[in-house]
Amino acid sequence: MMFPKEREIGSSSGLGQGEVNVEKLSFFKIFQGEDLSSESMRAFPYDFIRNVPQNDYSSNMVIRTQWGVSWEVKVSMNPRFYYMEKRGWNQFVNDNALGDKELVTFTHTGLMCFNVNIYEENGKELVRPRTMASLSGIKKEVGESSKKDVKKAEETGGVRVKSKRFEEGKTSKKKKKKKMKKSNNDEDTVPVFNITITTSYLKFLPIPRYFADVHIPNKSKMVVTIHHSNGNCSWEVVCLVRKARAIFSGGWARLVREYPLSVGDFCTFKFIKPTEFHLDVSKKVEEIMSD
Numbered sequence: 001m002m003f004p005k006e007r008e009i010g011s012s013s014g015l016g017q018g019e020v021n022v023e024k025l026s027f028f029k030i031f032q033g034e035d036l037s038s039e040s041m042r043a044f045p046y047d048f049i050r051n052v053p054q055n056d057y058s059s060n061m062v063i064r065t066q067w068g069v070s071w072e073v074k075v076s077m078n079p080r081f082y083y084m085e086k087r088g089w090n091q092f093v094n095d096n097a098l099g100d101k102e103l104v105t106f107t108h109t110g111l112m113c114f115n116v117n118i119y120e121e122n123g124k125e126l127v128r129p130r131t132m133a134s135l136s137g138i139k140k141e142v143g144e145s146s147k148k149d150v151k152k153a154e155e156t157g158g159v160r161v162k163s164k165r166f167e168e169g170k171t172s173k174k175k176k177k178k179k180m181k182k183s184n185n186d187e188d189t190v191p192v193f194n195i196t197i198t199t200s201y202l203k204f205l206p207i208p209r210y211f212a213d214v215h216i217p218n219k220s221k222m223v224v225t226i227h228h229s230n231g232n233c234s235w236e237v238v239c240l241v242r243k244a245r246a247i248f249s250g251g252w253a254r255l256v257r258e259y260p261l262s263v264g265d266f267c268t269f270k271f272i273k274p275t276e277f278h279l280d281v282s283k284k285v286e287e288i289m290s291d
Helices: 046-051 086-095 142-155 172-186 209-215 250-256 285-290
Strands: 020-021 026-031 058-066 070-077 083-084 100-109 113-119 192-196 204-208 221-228 232-241 246-248 266-273 276-282
Touching: 083 086, 086 192, 113 250, 204 209, 232 250
Parallel strands: 058 113, 221 276
Antiparallel strands: 020 026, 026 100, 058 070, 070 083, 100 113, 192 266, 204 246, 221 232, 232 246, 266 276
16 A cells, blocks of 8 residues: 655645545544654644534544544644644654554544544554553543543544533633643653654664753764663663754664664653663563563
8 A cells, every 4th residue: 555645645724744534524644754743743634623513622632543542632723723732642653653654544523532543554454552552541631520521522422512621710720730730840850751663763763852952962972871771781872963853873773683672662761861861661562462
């Protein structure tokens, strides 16, 4: 199965990366290239948003795979279009190890809930999760009340039910923001970033910009030490810092061979200091099942 090229699948908004099926209120995206967090990648096609019933607009959307796992993603807007916030979007992309020319369809079922189908480059549909992270139930960015809304939408088969979000007063919203801020502060105690290994990441590894901007020194080149989770070995890896991104380059391929890492592995890099990291790895589902 050959996927359309990017330039052949633009929407009427000119954003590219997505095309709408108005009759079924669905759209698709092609996951390829290095920047899967770009605004155009996270944007809703204009024709889709235009045809979603006004009552279905919500501050959050739910992405649900056919094996029953859901991700809740905050929806925002700018003067030009609606888009998915990076945090929840990146969680969905990383947990499902997307980025190797997959095609993903998003079908709206009401209440901003979407069923997704994932197709690999060869046209084969993904019917089971690639990683352990994709098995762990609903991923939330908001409070418990939002999870109840999700459950209600799923029980009604996606039929529109009056959302509690539109009835929440300013006090409730302030409490929710305060809770999220406290959670974020707890997570920031030990800086980490997560990456799911794709084929291209076996040769070099891009460091998420949100992490690099805060924790990686602004040097063109430096050597960092990455420790194995068992503490018995470590590797020296060259980190190249450019204006647009930072990447692990020289020495990274050796780490991949010796750790070892493979496509689908979920990696957590724990920050020790600017030139030192601790690497934990959750092996992909297929490897765990075969053991």
